[in-house]
Amino acid sequence: MTEKVALIGSGNWGSAVAKIVGTNVKNFTHFDKEVKMWVYEEQVNGQNLTDIINTKHENVKYLPGIKLPENVVACPDLIRTCADATMLVFVVPHQFVVSVCKQLKGNIPDNCKAISLIKGIDVNDHGFRLITDMIQDSLGIRSCVLSGANIATEVAEGRFCETTIGYRNRTDGELFKEIFHTRNFRVNIIEDVIGVELCGALKNIIAVGGGLVDGLKLGANTKAAIIRIGLYEMRKFAQMFYKDVKDETFFESCGVADLITTCAGGRNRKVAEAHVTTGKSFDQLELEMLNGQKLQGTSTAKDMYGILSKKGLCHEFPLMTTIYRICYENLPSIKIVEDI
Numbered sequence: 001m002t003e004k005v006a007l008i009g010s011g012n013w014g015s016a017v018a019k020i021v022g023t024n025v026k027n028f029t030h031f032d033k034e035v036k037m038w039v040y041e042e043q044v045n046g047q048n049l050t051d052i053i054n055t056k057h058e059n060v061k062y063l064p065g066i067k068l069p070e071n072v073v074a075c076p077d078l079i080r081t082c083a084d085a086t087m088l089v090f091v092v093p094h095q096f097v098v099s100v101c102k103q104l105k106g107n108i109p110d111n112c113k114a115i116s117l118i119k120g121i122d123v124n125d126h127g128f129r130l131i132t133d134m135i136q137d138s139l140g141i142r143s144c145v146l147s148g149a150n151i152a153t154e155v156a157e158g159r160f161c162e163t164t165i166g167y168r169n170r171t172d173g174e175l176f177k178e179i180f181h182t183r184n185f186r187v188n189i190i191e192d193v194i195g196v197e198l199c200g201a202l203k204n205i206i207a208v209g210g211g212l213v214d215g216l217k218l219g220a221n222t223k224a225a226i227i228r229i230g231l232y233e234m235r236k237f238a239q240m241f242y243k244d245v246k247d248e249t250f251f252e253s254c255g256v257a258d259l260i261t262t263c264a265g266g267r268n269r270k271v272a273e274a275h276v277t278t279g280k281s282f283d284q285l286e287l288e289m290l291n292g293q294k295l296q297g298t299s300t301a302k303d304m305y306g307i308l309s310k311k312g313l314c315h316e317f318p319l320m321t322t323i324y325r326i327c328y329e330n331l332p333s334i335k336i337v338e339d340i
């Protein structure tokens with residue numbers, strides 16, 4: 001059977017991944033050579049971003065300077081992008097995935113499989129859900145997850161790194177590995193969707209903490225302490241709510257490695273540092289510094305705080321709780337070390 005891949009999302013990470021997937025499908029006979037990529041249409045210098053991508057083969061706004069393979073075709077229509085796909089790659093900022101799934105419901109082939117590259121959780125009035133669960137429940141398809149120490153620009157430049165795919169169905173995990181794995185983007189597949197996904201979501205909160213410490217110029221020992229405490233709280237939360245999450249998952253690329261890289265070089269870190277040095281709000285800095293890219297750590301801190309406070313658990317997760325309060329309750333940044 002021929003598999004056909006559709007990419008749902010074309011931001012910084014979505015575009016980096018498009019380069020890999022577009023190249024890899026050409027190496028196997030069982031993949032259709034065209035990869036459609038859904039682009040949330042916008043104007044860039046008076047032109048549709050989709051037209052720019054399809055003529056220059058570059059996402060000039062979200063991943064400038066990187067050529068995309070010509071078999072990656074940008075499409076502004078979500079339903080058309082996915083209509084004939086058998087493998088869906090979800091790579092939108094987490095705040096948009098619910099609306100994407102609502103639009104896709106009833107509009108995808110029955111034999112589809114999915115993978116989520118999204119780092120976040122889905123919170124609503126009834127509680128919280130993993131994004132893979134939300135995809136599975138709303139669309140009736142199985143979903144794997146991919147997450148790792150993968151700053152998009154570095155991956156797009158082909159620098160060596162690793163990533164982790166979490167699967168429930170091993171055949172799906174192996175199939176998705178084929179479209180992502182390269183010599184310099186090494187994929188390891190493990191049977192722990194929940195652990196992989198929670199690592200990716202929760203490390204973004206800790207990365208905000210890493211940036212606050214940088215802004216406060218507290219030094220390397222303090223940063224290491226925030227990373228250690230953060231890893232501890234990530235594992236504690238994951239295993240408190242999902243008893244099957246494995247300890248080993250935290251030693252994969254999706255765990256400690258992603259936490260380190262995001263605390264060293266990610267957008268959450270950068271914006272949190274600027275929050276300390278400029279006193280501006282996170283929302284304002286996101287607009288000023290990220291050129292349309294989206295912060296995931298602050299909103300995930302808010303989601304987590306909602307879960308923890310409802311369950312009376314804030315005192316058990318002092319670091320994540322303090323980071324939330326600094327982001328949303330005007331707590332002075334120095335509380336990152338004073339209140340934990």
Ligand SMILES: NC(=O)C1=CN([C@@H]2O[C@H](COP(=O)(O)OP(=O)(O)OC[C@H]3O[C@@H](n4cnc5c(N)ncnc54)[C@H](O)[C@@H]3O)[C@@H](O)[C@H]2O)C=CC1
Nearest residue numbers: 010011012013014040091092093096118119151152293294
């Ligand atoms: N950028 C990175 O280095 C990495 C990001 N990730 C994760 O991948 C996911 C996607 O991130 P990026 O590709 O970096 O996105 P991004 O941060 O570049 O976000 C911008 C994207 O959101 C789209 N967008 C804006 N408004 C929208 C709307 N209303 N509906 C749908 N789309 C809309 C924009 O068109 C653009 O494609 C996130 O969960 C992120 O945490 C994971 C690994 C690395």
Ligand SMILES: O=C(CO)COP(=O)(O)O
Nearest residue numbers: 148149150151266267268
């Ligand atoms: O997830 C990432 C790297 O693995 C990117 O993190 P930021 O969103 O903080 O840039």
